[in-house]
Amino acid sequence: MEVMRSQKKASSALTSSNGVSTLTLYRSAPTLEVRLEDFERFAVDRLLVLRGISDGLARGKKPDEMDKLVIDLWKAHMRHPQASEVNNKDIISHFVLRLVYCRSEELRKWFLSMESTLFRYRFRSVNSDVHLSLMTELGIPYKVVSQKEFEDLREQLNLVARSANQPLPTPNGLYKVSFEEVPELVATRKVFIQKGYAYVALNQVVSFVVPHFRSHLSKALVLTNRKWTSMIREQEKDRLTPIVEALATSYLGPDYSQDKEVGEISLKDIDQVARTSFPLCMQHLFNTLRDDHHLKHGGRMQLGLFLKGVGLKLDDALAFWKTEFSQKVGAERFDKEYAYSIRHNYGKEGKRTDYTPYSCQKIILSTPGVGDHHGCPYRHFSEENLRAALGKMGVSSRALEDVIEKARNRHYQLACTLTFEALHASSCDAGINHPNQYFSDSQKILKEKNMSTD
Ligand code: SF4
Numbered sequence: 001m002e003v004m005r006s007q008k009k010a011s012s013a014l015t016s017s018n019g020v021s022t023l024t025l026y027r028s029a030p031t032l033e034v035r036l037e038d039f040e041r042f043a044v045d046r047l048l049v050l051r052g053i054s055d056g057l058a059r060g061k062k063p064d065e066m067d068k069l070v071i072d073l074w075k076a077h078m079r080h081p082q083a084s085e086v087n088n089k090d091i092i093s094h095f096v097l098r099l100v101y102c103r104s105e106e107l108r109k110w111f112l113s114m115e116s117t118l119f120r121y122r123f124r125s126v127n128s129d130v131h132l133s134l135m136t137e138l139g140i141p142y143k144v145v146s147q148k149e150f151e152d153l154r155e156q157l158n159l160v161a162r163s164a165n166q167p168l169p170t171p172n173g174l175y176k177v178s179f180e181e182v183p184e185l186v187a188t189r190k191v192f193i194q195k196g197y198a199y200v201a202l203n204q205v206v207s208f209v210v211p212h213f214r215s216h217l218s219k220a221l222v223l224t225n226r227k228w229t230s231m232i233r234e235q236e237k238d239r240l241t242p243i244v245e246a247l248a249t250s251y252l253g254p255d256y257s258q259d260k261e262v263g264e265i266s267l268k269d270i271d272q273v274a275r276t277s278f279p280l281c282m283q284h285l286f287n288t289l290r291d292d293h294h295l296k297h298g299g300r301m302q303l304g305l306f307l308k309g310v311g312l313k314l315d316d317a318l319a320f321w322k323t324e325f326s327q328k329v330g331a332e333r334f335d336k337e338y339a340y341s342i343r344h345n346y347g348k349e350g351k352r353t354d355y356t357p358y359s360c361q362k363i364i365l366s367t368p369g370v371g372d373h374h375g376c377p378y379r380h381f382s383e384e385n386l387r388a389a390l391g392k393m394g395v396s397s398r399a400l401e402d403v404i405e406k407a408r409n410r411h412y413q414l415a416c417t418l419t420f421e422a423l424h425a426s427s428c429d430a431g432i433n434h435p436n437q438y439f440s441d442s443q444k445i446l447k448e449k450n451m452s453t454d
Pocket residue numbers: 279280281282359360363364375376377378412413416432433434435438
């Protein structure tokens with residue numbers, strides 16, 4: 001795949017029909033020329049699909065709900081105005097995200113899991129010819145069951161299908177594979193086994209194709225990581241590397257640099273709104289600052305930009321930080337060493353960039369060290385500390401167990417969403433993706449409640 005700055009279009013290497021891509025195994029990077037803007041845009045679109053899948057899984061959606069979700073997400077984000085480019089978009093976006101997500105064990109794990117889920121649901125929606133050609137391409141040894149063999153085994157096959165609540169098998173589309181290929185079906189007793197072969201119906205083929213896909217992708221990610229660290233990162237340091245590095249933590253919603261809907265908050269209200277409307281990550285930083293009169297750099301950045309986003313003006317921000325820090329380091333040292341970075345966050349120093357508050361994704365992927373207080377408590381706190389912090393926030397013991405379970409299963413944003421729902425007695429269907437979204441949604445609910453009681 002060659003990435004270009006020119007306006008030339010990517011060549012169409014694969015056929016597609018009616019804007020719907022065919023399913024591919026992504027065995028090798030395509031020999032395409034890709035415009036730099038497509039490189040990033042296609043990756044962002046695929047990321048929206050994968051994050052939607054991740055959210056659906058974390059919310060415990062059932063297989064039929066996931067079927068619909070995956071189709072809807074794919075339609076919403078992976079279309080292309082030119083039908084001939086749909087497959088290219090699918091393939092390019094997959095390979096770009098391989099680069100993005102090959103770079104750490106944690107990133108690889110997430111990508112592997114989401115791409116395998118995406119493949120599973122897409123596989124279910126394509127026809128049997130595609131199934132067979134993918135099985136052949138994957139080198140899966142299978143035999144077609146002959147009519148005679150089917151008749152000989154019909155009784156046993158029907159018995160297994162009935163007890164597993166499966167449709168009765170037909171002679172067309174019944175395969176024999178080594179039983180080791182289908183541990184999932186064997187474990188759930190959904191196949192008839194004889195002489196080391198499992199008799200698998202076409203609608204069950206997905207259960208052994210997906211592990212092959214997953215294993216291939218897992219190896220490919222490790223190889224991509226080697227190439228990335230030994231070669232690509234350096235070669236592309238001025239062009240692709242910054243895009244690739246930004247994509248893993250990229251947040252795809254509003255930037256909340258100054259939330260117009262919420263307006264301003266003043267210093268006199270800040271303790272009150274911190275209690276009612278700050279998410280746990282920001283409450284923790286805020287309370288630590290009030291108690292210790294100090295925060296290290298990571299904490300100052302995470303809380304400082306959040307406060308800017310919720311509408312704290314620069315003068316108030318300077319006064320707020322100075323009140324706390326001067327108790328620890330003295331007013332003079334605050335003016336000399338710390339005031340600059342606050343003005344910097346507001347775009348008044350240095351490159352005068354208007355910095356945006358951190359998203360959940362970025363905060364969750366941060367790595368706080370000893371003495372740091374930034375990060376996401378659902379990920380970075382011990383279970384004991386998380387329990388104590390949620391109890392202090394006022395989360396009831398019943399809701400608390402659900403939150404803890406989600407955090408334990410690494411669904412940090414969903415744990416935060418459940419906390420929000422428990423504390424506001426209101427649902428948050430979109431889920432929490434940004435601390436400033438938590439604040440903004442909380443304020444809206446509290447204002448509505450206030451108005452209805454006036
Ligand atoms: S999920 Fe997001 S908003 Fe909630 S605590 Fe973690 S980083 Fe903060």
